[in-house]
Structures are given as C-alpha cells and as structure tokens.
Amino acid sequence: MKQYHTCIIIQAPVDNVWKSLINFKSYPEWNPIVGKLEGDMIEGNKITTFIIPLKKTFHPILISYKINKEIVWQGVQGAKKILAGKHYYKLVKLNERETKLYHGEFFTGLFSYFISKKMIKKMEDAFVSHNKILKKKNRK
16 A cells, blocks of 8 residues: 655634535645545545646546545555555634644555555645645635
8 A cells, every 4th residue: 555644724613614625616626636626525435636747637526525534435446456546635723713624545455555655745735735725825
C-alpha cells in the first residue's frame, strides 16, 4: 500500500471550511488538485473528478459524505486487486474558530507497489499547496 497524508489548521469555523470544500463549482478557480467534481453527493453514487496533476478524469464511488466531517471517494482502475485509490478530506472542529483538515490518499492493489516515491512526493506537495490555498481562502 502507498499513501500520503497532510494536515493543516485553518483559522475558520468548521462550517465555513466545509462550505468551501463543497462549493464544487468553484474548484477550477482555486483547487490545484481536483479541477472538477460533479455528481450527486450521496454515498454509493458514482461521481466525476478531474485530477489536475494526472490530467485525467475518473469516475470514483462516493464512500462517505458527512456534513462538516468528511468526504471520501474511491476510484478503481481495472479491479480493486489491481489498483484502487481512496481520496479523503476529514474536518475536525478544534474550537469555534479553528478547524483541522486531514487530506490524503491511500493506494492499494498490485499496481500500488509500482507508484514511485517521486510521484507520491509530487502528489503530497500538491495536497499541501491545496491545503494552504484553502486556508487562505477561509481567512477573514
């Protein structure tokens, strides 16, 4: 399994950060990773994502959508035993004015072993950049 995780503290209430995350139409304006996210946000539904660093459209399944808490989707290439990626945003309310964002991805399956450290580092750097932009977007 390959994975990368990032986290950042955002000086904004959890509901403000959540509203930024679910404003999917604004993603092309600010999100350096997910250029498009479309579909009904109902667990079990197929959604459409365009992942900018990979320059590729995916049709993952929405695994979890819990208001003010998390968004998780899983994409599969071929079959889960071949390659699956689980992308997540998790929000934790620290207090009335601060939110901690956990943001990352897990890769499983046979081909996950062939994802290079360089690619993982590139994606992790993109996630860190995303988080900083989201933090700035939520500053008042």
